[in-house]
Amino acid sequence: MILKKLCVYSFTDEELLNEYTFNENGVNIILGEKKDDADEANGVGKTTAIECISFLLGEAINEFYTKNEIIISKKIFITLSIDYKGEIVHLGRYFGNPEKGYFLPGGNISFKLEEWEELEDVEYKGKIQEIMFKNEYNDMKFTSVREYIIRDEQNGFIKNSLGIVNRGVAQINKILAFLCNVPYNAESEIKKLTKEINKLLADKDAITGSIGKTLAQLNSLKNKISSQITKIEKDINAINIAKQYNVKIKEYNNQKIELNNIQQRLFKLQHIKTQYQNNIENLKKKSQDIKELDDLEEFYNQLIGWFPKDIKENYDQITHFYDFMVENRGSFYHSKIIGIENEVEKLQAEKNKLEKALKTDYKILNQTNLIEDINAIIGDREELNTQLAEVNIQIGNHEKVNTLKRDIATLKGQRLTLTQQKMDEFNSHESYIEKLESKFHELSQIAYDILGSFNIEFETDISDKKDSTTGRIKIKCTLPDDRSHGINYMKINLFDLTWFLTSLENAYGHQLELLIHDGSYSKPNPTVKAKILKYVNTSLVEIGKGQYFVTLNKDELLAIDIDEFKKQGLVTVLLERTHDNKKRFFGFKLYE
Numbered sequence: 001m002i003l004k005k006l007c008v009y010s011f012t013d014e015e016l017l018n019e020y021t022f023n024e025n026g027v028n029i030i031l032g033e034k035k036d037d038a039d040e041a042n043g044v045g046k047t048t049a050i051e052c053i054s055f056l057l058g059e060a061i062n063e064f065y066t067k068n069e070i071i072i073s074k075k076i077f078i079t080l081s082i083d084y085k086g087e088i089v090h091l092g093r094y095f096g097n098p099e100k101g102y103f104l105p106g107g108n109i110s111f112k113l114e115e116w117e118e119l120e121d122v123e124y125k126g127k128i129q130e131i132m133f134k135n136e137y138n139d140m141k142f143t144s145v146r147e148y149i150i151r152d153e154q155n156g157f158i159k160n161s162l163g164i165v166n167r168g169v170a171q172i173n174k175i176l177a178f179l180c181n182v183p184y185n186a187e188s189e190i191k192k193l194t195k196e197i198n199k200l201l202a203d204k205d206a207i208t209g210s211i212g213k214t215l216a217q218l219n220s221l222k223n224k225i226s227s228q229i230t231k232i233e234k235d236i237n238a239i240n241i242a243k244q245y246n247v248k249i250k251e252y253n254n255q256k257i258e259l260n261n262i263q264q265r266l267f268k269l270q271h272i273k274t275q276y277q278n279n280i281e282n283l284k285k286k287s288q289d290i291k292e293l294d295d296l297e298e299f300y301n302q303l304i305g306w307f308p309k310d311i312k313e314n315y316d317q318i319t320h321f322y323d324f325m326v327e328n329r330g331s332f333y334h335s336k337i338i339g340i341e342n343e344v345e346k347l348q349a350e351k352n353k354l355e356k357a358l359k360t361d362y363k364i365l366n367q368t369n370l371i372e373d374i375n376a377i378i379g380d381r382e383e384l385n386t387q388l389a390e391v392n393i394q395i396g397n398h399e400k401v402n403t404l405k406r407d408i409a410t411l412k413g414q415r416l417t418l419t420q421q422k423m424d425e426f427n428s429h430e431s432y433i434e435k436l437e438s439k440f441h442e443l444s445q446i447a448y449d450i451l452g453s454f455n456i457e458f459e460t461d462i463s464d465k466k467d468s469t470t471g472r473i474k475i476k477c478t479l480p481d482d483r484s485h486g487i488n489y490m491k492i493n494l495f496d497l498t499w500f501l502t503s504l505e506n507a508y509g510h511q512l513e514l515l516i517h518d519g520s521y522s523k524p525n526p527t528v529k530a531k532i533l534k535y536v537n538t539s540l541v542e543i544g545k546g547q548y549f550v551t552l553n554k555d556e557l558l559a560i561d562i563d564e565f566k567k568q569g570l571v572t573v574l575l576e577r578t579h580d581n582k583k584r585f586f587g588f589k590l591y592e
Contacts, residue, residue: 001131001513002083003547006053008586009111011075016111017587020049020573024083025545027537029565032553033576044575045585046551047152050518052585053549054150056080056091058128058143061098068590071095076586081109084131091128092116103127137510139185140178148175149512151496153519157489162475170472177473179499180436181509182429182456186422186471193415194468197408201464204404207397210275215398218391225388232381252358259354260382262347267386269347271393273340276333283330419462422471426458432508440498444479446535447490447528453478454498486523493520493532497548501539504546516549522556530561537570
């Protein structure tokens with residue numbers, strides 16, 4: 001994709017207010033000019049130009065523009081003409097309808113909005129995704145990468161990081177790895193397995209905590225109870241009632257069986273209900289334990305005078321987590337308990353009915369030679385069956401733990417295999433990584449006549465911790481004395497130019513053809529900037545593709561270098577303050 005022309009049109013005035021044609025290959029300087037040394041080059045629209053390009057490439061339009069009365073009154077429509085697969089197409093955004101994007105195929109541009117295809121925000125971003133990535137990177141969104149390709153001084157140039165401010169570390173490393181054309185999904189794929197492992201470990205620990213005896217002890221107890229039940233069954237079967245009321249005898253036995261089954265069911269339900277109640281109490285206790293740390297902030301304030309942000313965030317996250325668990329899992333367990341209580345009520349009613357019937361039948365059968373304590377024997381059997389059911393549940397829990405252990409071992413094996421595969425995949429890019437290192441060294445020598453450091457490493461430390469970084473691609477660049485703002489800014493410039501030029505020179509990987517730096521040359525030394533810009537322009541021209549946009553003020557370069565860049569046609573957007581304001585980016589002043 002090549003940026004060809006950026007236009008500013010007013011539907012109100014029915015006028016093309018400004019248009020800017022870009023170099024299709026090489027450096028494009030957006031320069032803030034001055035009429036004289038006392039004039040101001042800031043505020044003429046350099047950053048606005050970059051933001052408009054970003055809007056046209058899918059970024060949400062900032063409220064500063066959508067609520068600007070002058071922009072709204074003039075009904076400003078911006079367009080970007082691009083070369084996509086050898087054909088000219090046009091992208092458009094209308095500040096009066098910021099939720100939409102506009103697309104116009106064909107070489108000729110039109111400023112009649114009805115001739116453009118109106119796209120919803122998601123559709124428009126999908127179109128930009130297709131244009132930028134050619135549908136080759138379905139697992140990487142251009143919306144995430146855009147702020148690295150279009151870096152601005154405020155968010156993209158921070159100390160001790162190559163990333164963007166307020167972005168997660170894992171996401172930053174993933175995108176930096178993508179830009180450097182090395183495997184970038186290893187950490188997220190490995191983390192999925194680690195998450196599954198942690199879930200099974202938690203389940204195993206919960207079940208293990210409810211088991212009171214070893215498996216051998218439980219099996220021994222099971223055999224003992226079973227023997228006692230067998231003896232009682234023999235005693236019951238030995239009672240001579242064959243000659244007495246045959247119909248009642250059959251009914252009596254069936255009712256005993258049914259009563260026994262109900263009793264076992266009641267016990268199991270009560271056991272499950274107790275477990276749910278214990279789970280609720282454990283959640284409440286852990287939540288209460290966390291809340292008892294409310295004086296943690298006061299402790300740190302007294303100790304060191306301030307409350308560390310990372311500890312506060314961890315404390316807030318833990319508190320929120322357990323509050324969430326009490327509310328959601330607690331509700332789940334309560335609903336289960338209610339269901340159990342309803343079922344118990346029904347079973348108890350059936351039990352009472354059976355016991356009443358058995359009592360009546362017993363009075364009839366007791367007129368024969370039934371043993372007097374038949375009910376006592378049945379009661380003993382029921383008690384033993386209850387104990388046996390509890391033992392079987394505990395044995396089942398042992399079996400669940402063993403199953404969980406096998407599943408955990410399997411997942412850990414899969415994680416180890418996946419880590420090795422991802423590391424092998426990373427190592428297969430060794431020669432390309434050496435080219436990246438070489439390019440950074442070359443750029444740092446051109447800029448400062450020193451050898452900078454560029455390192456890419458694959459994190460191999462395997463851990464079950466939730467914040468494990470196994471598989472993370474760690475990229476680090478350093479320049480001597482990069483604590484200096486100017487050198488730190490240039491370090492990030494050089495990193496971006498390293499992945500940008502290396503990909504294009506070697507026709508490797510994503511081969512992104514666009515890189516934009518807004519404000520990043522404000523701090524470095526003027527001579528350093530000029531040397532880098534000359535080198536980049538020469539390199540891109542030799543490669544035959546690639547566009548590098550930078551914003552500069554006139555006083556940020558030496559006059560001799562500005563003159564040379566103008567002669568070479570590298571200054572493609574020249575903005576300055578004039579009485580009629582037409583040389584500002586929009587062609588008018590944004591404020592009175």
